[in-house]
Amino acid sequence: MAFPNSQQVRQLIKPLWFSACLLPFLLLLFDAFTSGGRELGANPIEAIQDRMGLWALRFLLLTLSLTPLRQLTGQAWLQQLRRMTGLFALFYVSMHFLNYLVLDQGFGWSFIIEDVLKRPFITLGMLGLLCLIPLGITSTTSWRRKLGRRWQKLHRLIYLIAILGCWHFWWQVKSDIEEPLLYSLMLAVLLGFRLWKIKLAKKTTPG
Numbered sequence: 001m002a003f004p005n006s007q008q009v010r011q012l013i014k015p016l017w018f019s020a021c022l023l024p025f026l027l028l029l030f031d032a033f034t035s036g037g038r039e040l041g042a043n044p045i046e047a048i049q050d051r052m053g054l055w056a057l058r059f060l061l062l063t064l065s066l067t068p069l070r071q072l073t074g075q076a077w078l079q080q081l082r083r084m085t086g087l088f089a090l091f092y093v094s095m096h097f098l099n100y101l102v103l104d105q106g107f108g109w110s111f112i113i114e115d116v117l118k119r120p121f122i123t124l125g126m127l128g129l130l131c132l133i134p135l136g137i138t139s140t141t142s143w144r145r146k147l148g149r150r151w152q153k154l155h156r157l158i159y160l161i162a163i164l165g166c167w168h169f170w171w172q173v174k175s176d177i178e179e180p181l182l183y184s185l186m187l188a189v190l191l192g193f194r195l196w197k198i199k200l201a202k203k204t205t206p207g
């Protein structure tokens with residue numbers, strides 16, 4: 001199988017990947033500003049909340065898929081898409097939160113604080129967002145160098161964030177659990193693969 005070189009990754013694959021990652025947001029803008037927002041249905045604020053939340057979760061899972069995909073296919077360049085994909089997860093979570101903050105709650109901070117304290121699914125979402133922010137800030141090479149081994153430890157928070165994201169999804173659905181179940185199963189496979197790899201490495205390491 002042909003492997004793209006680093007110049008092809010930088011000049012072709014990364015810009016294409018960036019455009020693909022931005023597409024769900026552009027589609028949302030398109031739906032919101034054409035046809036007077038009718039494309040978003042009877043409750044546009046809820047539709048934006050749901051769409052951005054779903055994309056946030058998808059990008060979290062995509063970020064977690066890149067290492068197993070690289071290991072299974074031997075395509076090392078996939079690793080180079082991890083930072084961008086993770087940052088898009090942060091972008092979609094931020095849009096999801098901003099929609100809640102501005103359009104849904106109209107900056108009603110006291111109500112938001114009450115919501116975070118009283119509705120467990122909002123508490124979980126907020127925790128996810130708060131954990132994701134430091135990962136976004138420290139995602140640069142200079143931060144990676146500065147933090148050394150601690151960088152790896154900090155970035156393991158991504159597992160917790162994905163669990164919080166799935167849990168948050170489970171807790172906000174009323175009865176139809178099919179979709180959150182599907183995302184949770186995908187996450188279980190991704191985490192299971194990592195545990196299996198760790199076990200395998202321990203077995204093959206002498207002593």
Ligand code: HEM
Nearest residue numbers: 046049050053054056057093097100125126128129165169
């Ligand atoms: C890691 C962070 C987060 C992820 C991955 C996430 C993901 C999701 C997902 C997948 C949904 C369900 C969408 C659907 O029903 O189709 C959802 C719903 C929702 N999320 Fe989040 N979320 C996160 C953080 C937050 C935060 C910080 C808030 C606000 C403080 C929030 C508020 C909400 C609300 C209000 C809904 C329900 C919308 C409705 O009534 O349909 N989420 N979220």
